Amino acid sequence: MSNTSTILNNKIDKNVEVYDDEYIFYQQGNIPVILTFPHSGKLKLNGIPTRTKGVIDPDNFTDLLAIAIIQCFNCVFCCCSENSDCCNSDSKNSCCTNTNDDGDGKDNCCRQPTSTTKNTNCNTDCQCSCNNINFDSNKIDYQYGCPRPYIVYSKIHREMCDFNRNQDNAFEHPQMKQHYNLYHGTIDRFIKQIKENDSNWNKGRALLLDMHGQSDLVDYIVRGTRNTTTVTSMLNHFGNDSLIGPNSIFESLVQQNINVFPRTVPQEETTNNGVIDKVDSKSRFFSPKPALAKIELNPYKEHPYFSGAFTVGNYSSPPYSIDCIQIEVGSKWRSNQENRTTISKALRSSILTYYNSFMK
Numbered sequence: 058m059s060n061t062s063t064i065l066n067n068k069i070d071k072n073v074e075v076y077d078d079e080y081i082f083y084q085q086g087n088i089p090v091i092l093t094f095p096h097s098g099k100l101k102l103n104g105i106p107t108r109t110k111g112v113i114d115p116d117n118f119t120d121l122l123a124i125a126i127i128q129c130f131n132c133v134f135c136c137c138s139e140n141s142d143c144c145n146s147d148s149k150n151s152c153c154t155n156t157n158d159d160g161d162g163k164d165n166c167c168r169q170p171t172s173t174t175k176n177t178n179c180n181t182d183c184q185c186s187c188n189n190i191n192f193d194s195n196k197i198d199y200q201y202g203c204p205r206p207y208i209v210y211s212k213i214h215r216e217m218c219d220f221n222r223n224q225d226n227a228f229e230h231p232q233m234k235q236h237y238n239l240y241h242g243t244i245d246r247f248i249k250q251i252k253e254n255d256s257n258w259n260k261g262r263a264l265l266l267d268m269h270g271q272s273d274l275v276d277y278i279v280r281g282t283r284n285t286t287t288v289t290s291m292l293n294h295f296g297n298d299s300l301i302g303p304n305s306i307f308e309s310l311v312q313q314n315i316n317v318f319p320r321t322v323p324q325e326e327t328t329n330n331g332v333i334d335k336v337d338s339k340s341r342f343f344s345p346k347p348a349l350a351k352i353e354l355n356p357y358k359e360h361p362y363f364s365g366a367f368t369v370g371n372y373s374s375p376p377y378s379i380d381c382i383q384i385e386v387g388s389k390w391r392s393n394q395e396n397r398t399t400i401s402k403a404l405r406s407s408i409l410t411y412y413n414s415f416m417k
Contacts, residue, residue: 068200068202070202073085073199075199080211080212080239081211081212081240081243082123082195082208083208083210084199084207084208085250086206086208087205088205088409089258089263089416090207090264091206091209091248091251091265092123092207092265092266093208093209093220093244093368094119094120094209095211095219095221095240095267095368096115096119096220097211097212097268098115098120098212099120100213100214101216101217102213102217105230105233108216108229109229110226111226115215116270116271116391117388118270118391118397119268119269119386119391120210120212121192121394122268122397122401123195123208124192125192125397126405127197128401129402131199192398204409206408207250209240209244211240213236217233218233220240220368221366222366223367224241244372248265248377248379259290259378260294261290261291261293261380262416263290263379263380264291264379264382265368265369265372265373265379265380265381265382266381267281267365267368268386269384269386270386271363271385271386273362274316274318274387275389276316276389277317277387278307278316278317278384278386278390279359279363280318280382281359281363281364281366281369281383282300283359283364284323284358284359285323287365288373288381289373289380290378290379290380292322297322299411299415301321304411304415305411306408306411307407310407313407316387318360319356319357319358321356323357323358364383365381365383369382369383
């Protein structure tokens with residue numbers, strides 16, 4: 058992205074830890090959010106037979122989605138303060154040309170905002186409107202001050218290794234162990250960094266989003282928390298609003314015209330015969346059953362196929378115990394560049410809305 062380097066040639070952050078080989082990519086973040094992509098790989102290694110157990114189909118185009126999200130979070134035209142209008146500009150050369158230095162050594166259009174109000178012209182959780190995302194590469198110059206999640210994604214085909222399974226079931230060839238260990242070892246290390254940076258990490262201030270693709274609800278983003286059991290910290294400290302409120306990740310997506318399922322949080326209630334059933338009589342939203350679902354869905358519960366697998370279960374449990382959500386992106390939003398751009402920008406805005414509302 059040479060144009061951003063030209064504009065901010067003295068604002069490049071050279072201290073970001075990045076690893077990128079033909080098997081795994083990861084980048085260090087500066088906000089307590091981790092995005093993982095376990096089924097994004099296309100690489101089939103010579104001499105490694107296809108796994109004989111478990112699902113082997115990849116989540117198509119999630120590798121390109123990962124790259125778009127990486128680029129979108131680093132877009133200098135989205136990383137600006139309320140004193141700049143560059144968020145609303147389509148010009149590749151408009152941002153940072155009208156700076157308002159307040160003595161902190163950073164151009165205001167590239168520093169963290171002092172306000173999280175949604176109605177300002179420019180904020181870190183505003184909708185990205187830039188047009189210079191490089192979809193061909195995850196190699197970027199990290200801009201100083203841009204809020205950025207930790208990201209880990211696999212480039213190895215699911216036929217070889219399923220990174221969303223425990224080690225005993227993830228692969229069958231011993232050569233895959235080193236890649237599995239690097240992938241999950243990096244997640245382990247990033248969680249430790251987040252905890253070291255914030256002693257209040259266990260108060261809803263550490264979040265892992267496990268990114269997937271699904272083709273059941275093609276134009277929906279499907280939430281998986283094992284019916285809220287993997288997000289106990291956020292719910293205990295911030296209540297249901299952190300998952301279904303207006304500043305939650307999912308309702309922020311809805312506000313950007315992205316369909317989400319479910320839009321409810323189950324509550325435990327006791328029936329007359331003493332049996333505990335999970336229903337939702339108190340949440341602010343009712344989720345109608347999506348008409349195009351391939352199976353019958355309970356609007357008060359998460360999709361049974363996508364409610365959360367190994368990654369969210371593992372990292373929401375001791376010794377990690379952070380909030381974890383499986384996010385299943387419908388095939389509509391992954392299948393072409395225009396829609397990947399739309400959903401990447403919407404996810405960026407929604408994640409930062411959540412971060413500014415609940416994690417700062």
